[in-house]
Amino acid sequence: MKNRKDIVYGVYSEEHDIIEAVREARSRGMEIYDVYSPMPIHGLDPVLGLKESRLHIAGFIYGLLGTLTAFLGMTWIFTKDWPIIFGGKPYWAVPSFIPITFELTVLFAAIGMTVSFYVVSGMGFGVDNDVLDERISDDKFCLAFDNAEVEADEAKQFLRANNAEEILEKTLKA
């Protein structure tokens, strides 16, 4: 397997221009390597034909785990392990468990989803990812084609015809 990718990419300043270009490329059946953007572009996902992320399903499961951990944990501690009466309330005082159950649900869901997202996207501490163009973290949008999938000349011609401001090439460590 080749561990380098030769990329041809076009730089855009306007969201709607890049959405139009993506739509055009998809209608021609061209394989898009990736679209880079400094922020989420509303309506880009369906145009790119991306499936809905399953991250939130994972989030629900993490949250449920947090709920159960907190609720069952407190139930066990306050009824079996170390029963103490607080303020004349019963050992199994459900309303007073709810705030902590809520907090742990949020905590588990937040940490679980963050870690999952980092693992799935191949990001994290010590990982050195090659950046296509530094301006994608500022104010530019990029539409990239992989030379293995789309001929470099075809890609350049397409980008020129579809309002790309600059057309550049780069080799990425895959």
Add this chain to the structure above:
Amino acid sequence: MNRFEFSGKLKTVLLVGIVIGLLSLIVEYFVVGDELHSQFWGDIILNNSYFMGMALMALFALSAFIAAWAGWYSVFKRLFEAFNAFLIPGAVIIFIVALGNYFGWHHLYLWNDAEHVAHDEVLQGKSAFLNKNTFMIMTLLFVGVWLLYRYKLRSLSLLEDAGVKGDYSAHQKMRNWAGTFLPIAGYSSALLIWLWLMSIEPHWYSTMYAWYTASSWFVGVLSVMIIVLVYLRGKGYFELVTKEHLHDMGKFLFAFSIFWSYLFFDQYMLIWFGNVGEETVHFKVQQGEFPVIFYTILILNFIVPFLGLMINTAKKSNVVLVVIAVLTFIGHWLDMWLNVKPFVGEATAEFTGIHEHISHYPSLPEIGVMIGFLSLFLFVTFKCLSNAPLVGENDPYLEESIHHHS
């Protein structure tokens, strides 16, 4: 179709609903009620507060959107404008209730009874706020202010329609009115909730009560609005409203249901943990004597929208949205019922010495009155909707709204 045609079957159905409501009120006054007619007056204050509150929250939401420069709702902003039309009939009805305080037409409020207050130290202490003059003045003043803002925002919006495209002077004025309405609505709704609803149980108070009731109203109006929006789209109106707009309405319903649950739980847990007799009496009645309704409310208003609307696709599905909106609407009406009727019964028992009229479930006439008020609410709403084009062509945010993605 840019103009809503209010006629035919819909009008007939709503008129029948209003007649059912009137008949139920007559039955409550002459047939089933006690000699003080508390059933009758209790239902009037309950339903009038609920539907008037919903109308106020529609106006409040509209003002918040205008003040926040929101654009997404612009293609159906007329719905937010029309939904506050009930403020006008509601104002008349609440004025009758306020007059009733003077002339002794009803015995809803224990604090209004001079004989009772004479030997009740707590109510003597509260009499600076809880008296018939405060009730009348604050009701007239604040409802009048709401009506003024409703009139200004509506007429400026129509003025914008009549003006030139690209002339935003009307919108600029709307922004000022909307911005000032936000704090006014916040404080005045709280004061009137204390007077109209919380003072039915005059010995008890809770600082969460006003927000809690207001959030109930907000979810109520969102539910009805979602149902009406889906209905009107099915009839071919509002072609510009897409799944994306409905998705956002679903998000609002989801978010405010959770907001309500948060306030409910805060109020409940603090009183439960504090365990002070004067405060727990409220939940002793609600949870102890009406357990079925109490837990049904929690299921309908928290569990159903929380689990039902969690997934993205559920918020974009007409069927799921409408089913959940119907359930939350019923749930919040039941919540208001449980906050008003048991305590009206308690107050009546103070006067008559008989406890027997406290029914553990809403009776048929009570549901009839609710249907009557709902029909009147929808009637004035549709009437208002048919008075103007459905889409304001000169709205500065119209283009943004048409291309709305979420």
